[in-house]
Amino acid sequence: QKEVEQNSGPLSVPEGAIASLNCTYSDRGSQSFFWYRQYSGKSPELIMSIYSNGDKEDGRFTAQLNKASQYVSLLIRDSQPSDSATYLCAVKVNSGYALNFGKGTSLLVTP
Amino acid sequence: NAGVMQNPRHLVRRRGQEARLRCSPMKGHSHVYWYRQLPEEGLKFMVYLQKENIIDESGMPKERFSAEFPKEGPSILRIQQVVRGDSAAYFCASSEGSGNTIYFGEGSWLTVV
Numbered sequence: 001q002k003e004v005e006q007n008s009g010p011l012s013v014p015e016g017a018i019a020s021l022n023c024t025y026s027d028r029g030s031q032s033f034f035w036y037r038q039y040s041g042k043s044p045e046l047i048m049s050i051y052s053n054g055d056k057e058d059g060r061f062t063a064q065l066n067k068a069s070q071y072v073s074l075l076i077r078d079s080q081p082s083d084s085a086t087y088l089c090a091v092k093v094n095s096g097y098a099l100n101f102g103k104g105t106s107l108l109v110t111p
Numbered sequence: 112n113a114g115v116m117q118n119p120r121h122l123v124r125r126r127g128q129e130a131r132l133r134c135s136p137m138k139g140h141s142h143v144y145w146y147r148q149l150p151e152e153g154l155k156f157m158v159y160l161q162k163e164n165i166i167d168e169s170g171m172p173k174e175r176f177s178a179e180f181p182k183e184g185p186s187i188l189r190i191q192q193v194v195r196g197d198s199a200a201y202f203c204a205s206s207e208g209s210g211n212t213i214y215f216g217e218g219s220w221l222t223v224v
Contacts, residue, residue, distance in 0.1 A: 004153075034212075036215075042217070042218075043202055043215040043216060043217050043218050044154065044202070044215045045215075046212060046214065049212060088153065088154065090154075096167075097144075097159045097166060097167045097209055098144065098156035098159060098167065098169075098170065099144075099154075099156065099213065100156070101146075101153045101154040101155075102153055103152060103153035104153060
């Protein structure tokens with residue numbers, strides 16, 4: 001079974017700090033990786049996508065991918081209280097159509 | 112450019128009734144996906160459709176659930192004879208192609224009483 005694992009949290013960080021969110025996946029055929037943010041009662045919102053090993057930066061967000069270790073992470077610099085949400089890791093294999101989601105990590109940024 | 116539109120946003124059904132959830136993809140998108148999110152659970156893939164075709168329904172329960180995406184009109188997720196365990200948020204997403212990024216609608220929250 002294709003699994004995507006995340007620590008459920010909550011992960012609590014003070015405002016201005018770096019939040020580090022981690023995700024592991026079991027299917028070595030996975031080729032596309034996504035981070036979504038979901039506020040309570042709302043729909044998932046795409047933050048980052050990453051396809052190649054290494055780092056990808058977009059504003060305060062950096063996605064990191066290590067296919068050998070089957071590991072993808074999201075760093076949020078200068079965390080703000082508005083970043084408090086659940087962060088969903090999603091993985092897609094080339095042969096499939098669907099995104100497989102982890103259960104999400106709850107992030108709380110305290111003022 | 113309107114996003115993915117879902118309706119109704121909230122739906123209450125009694126056990127045994129039918130629920131119909133509608134989804135209009137983003138303009139220019141011909142690929143539709145339905146996901147279900149149970150309380151305290153992650154998003155689970157249900158079905159992937161293109162116009163008039165079901166491409167992958169591997170995540171759909173074998174009974175009571177069906178989906179369609181007709182040539183004209185929105186995609187419909189239909190749940191017959193609902194049970195309390197069907198209470199969940201149902202999210203529709205769309206993409207331009209099968210390899211493209213998918214964008215989610217606001218969701219339909221089904222409550223079965």
